[in-house]
Amino acid sequence: MNRLSAKSSYAQKKKPDVLSTDKGWPQRFAFAAKDIADGLKMWRLVWVLSFSDIKLRYRGSVLGPFWMTLSTGVQIAGMGFVYSYLFKTDTTTYLLPCHLHDHVGLYVLHYQ
Numbered sequence: 001m002n003r004l005s006a007k008s009s010y011a012q013k014k015k016p017d018v019l020s021t022d023k024g025w026p027q028r029f030a031f032a033a034k035d036i037a038d039g040l041k042m043w044r045l046v047w048v049l050s051f052s053d054i055k056l057r058y059r060g061s062v063l064g065p066f067w068m069t070l071s072t073g074v075q076i077a078g079m080g081f082v083y084s085y086l087f088k089t090d091t092t093t094y095l096l097p098c099h100l101h102d103h104v105g106l107y108v109l110h111y112q
Contacts, residue, residue: 022028039046058064084091 054065054068058068061067081091
C-alpha cells in the first residue's frame with residue numbers, strides 16, 4: 001500500500017517534457033533549422049536510397065524511370081492548361097514562371 005502511494009505521488013509530480021522545455025517560437029525555429037541541416041548532411045544517403053528504390057520499382061521494365069518522368073511531365077502540363085483556363089491567363093505566362101515551385105514539388109513527390 002505504501003509502495004502504491006509512492007508511485008502515484010511520483011506520477012503526479014512528473015510533468016511532460018515537451019511542455020516543460022518548450023520556450024516558444026524561437027526554440028521551435030532553432031529545432032527546425034537544426035533538423036533541416038541534419039537532413040542536408042545526409043544527402044548521399046537520400047540519393048542512394050532514392051536511386052535503389054527507383055531501380056527496384058522498375059527492374060522488370062525497359063522504360064521505367066523514363067515513364068515516371070514522362071507521366072509527371074504530362075500531369076504538370078495538363079494541370080497547367082486546366083488552371084490557366086480556369087484563371088483566364090495566358091498559358092505561356094502561367095506554366096513555367098508563375099508556378100515552377102508547384103511543378104518541382106509534384107515532381108519530387110512523385111519520386112518518393
